[in-house]
Amino acid sequence: MVESVKMDFLRRACRISRMQHIRNEEIRQRTRRIYTSTDNIESRQLLWYGHVKRMGGERRPKRAMEYRPQSRRKRGRPTTTWLDGVDQYMRDRAINQEEWYI
Known part of the structure; x- marks a missing residue:
């Protein structure tokens, strides 16, 4: 969720629409944001x-x-x-x- 909001912000800042089909990696390179959230x-x-x-x-x-804790956990997925x-x-x-x- 956080990552998608951040990418939406970066797309808007670069004035790039989702319809242009530009990958997130390319947008990160253009904005010099190498690392993700x-x-x-x-x-x-x-x-x-x-x-x-x-x-x-x-x-x-x-x-x-x-x-x-010393007690047992409930049944199901850990x-x-x-x-x-x-x-x-x-x-x-x-x-x-x-x-x-x-």
């Missing part, structure tokens, strides 16, 4: 992850990130957590978890 969000999440991992063990953000997303971003970028926050 999703890329920016992922990199910020990785920066926050490294920041929290370097915190002391008594800090609340670190305790909240490392908390593992819920995706924020840390699952961060792990996926690191795998996509071939980043080792131990090397990231040192």
Whole structure:
């Protein structure tokens, strides 16, 4: 959703209609916007992850990130957590978890 709104804004700024069938990559090159909004969000999440991992063990953000509930989850599809997303971003970028926050 965010990405489509941003691309709509860039198209309007360049005065390019959707009817002209110009790809989003070309519009990003014309406006010198190399990274997508999703890329920016992922990199910020990785920066926050490294920041929290370097915190002391008594800090609340670190305790909240490392908390593992003892109760069982409900039946059905497992819920995706924020840390699952961060792990996926690191795998996509071939980043080792131990090397990231040192």
